[in-house]
Amino acid sequence: MAFETLHGSCACGRNRYVVEIPDKNQTQLAELRYDNTSASRSHSASPLTLWLRVPLIWFTSATFAQFPDETQSSIRRTFVSPFASNTRRQFCGFCGTQLTSWHEQTSEDAEHICLTVGSLLDEDQALLGQLGFLPSGDSSDDDNTGVAGPSRTTSRTIVRSDIRSRGAPWFEEIVENTKLGRLKQQRGGHSSHDGSVRVEWEVVEWNEADDADDESAAGSKRKVGEFLEGNDDTEMRTV
Incomplete structure (x- = not known):
């Protein structure tokens, strides 16, 4: 049974994913990455992209068609830049939400995947704060230990959740004194x-x-x- 489970979705709900964190005793297997490179700005049309990098074995995704003529390939689209052919970015083919980035520059990179923090559900962004990845008033030193998992679980469930629209307190805390x-x-x-x-x-x-x-x-x-x-x-x- 997973220690914690994070849920993510695109804006229209056709793409959904879960990240199952099996154990809290290992550190540095999941990490937060702030990306303000030129390539990231170009793809996301944003000056800063916040990624959650996790082992690929933790990650499971699924697509949910809303009309009979929608296919998995039309819902989950992949973009490969001619200038970075080893990097694959996945996004929703309908609402355009950027979801993941994966590359194989090294063998370690190939075993991890980066998820946009903004695509996580609000309550799971709050959970990242409790785990010590994002600012959280409730976090403590004990919460700052990394989270990890050595093996794939036998069953996984993609949970449908209502799309929420409220602010991100952790981001407001980051920019509070700027x-x-x-x-x-x-x-x-x-x-x-x-x-x-x-x-x-x-x-x-x-x-x-x-x-x-x-x-x-x-x-x-x-x-x-x-x-x-x-x-x-x-x-x-x-x-």
Whole structure:
């Protein structure tokens, strides 16, 4: 029986996978990798990709067709770059969610697979925090031991779960004391029914930790209190 089981899915739910962690006594068999290489930015269209690297033997995946004409090959797609022919990236052929990356540059690499942390279910991202891989207020030194498994289990189940939409507290904790965590920006506007008047607005919020340089760099932008003061128009809606 597995020590812990992680569940992941693409956005539309057609691709699902499980990672079974058989034992907590071995370390460094699973690890978190922050990837900001040019290749990663190009494939994910994001400045940073967070991977969970696990032994391939822990990983099981399945596809779930939602219409009769959908096949496994159309649901789970594989991309091989001509510039990195030994790396295979799998993604959903319908919603486009990036799921895994696998390469065989070394024999050790061939025995591991990288999973996008964002494709894990929210509760399993929280479990990564409890295991010491991600920031977690409940984690302790004992939780920071690595998790591993020496053998394949005899039966595995892919569990269907509802798609959830809420924030990632572990990511908010990472950026809390950085500029990403201090700056919040909101834009919107509306037009009159006849199209003769259009109003656009932008609100930038800083907290007290911002320095003078940050405020001077955005001199034309007003804080929330300054913007709303003396303005009676509260009907503006976000575009």
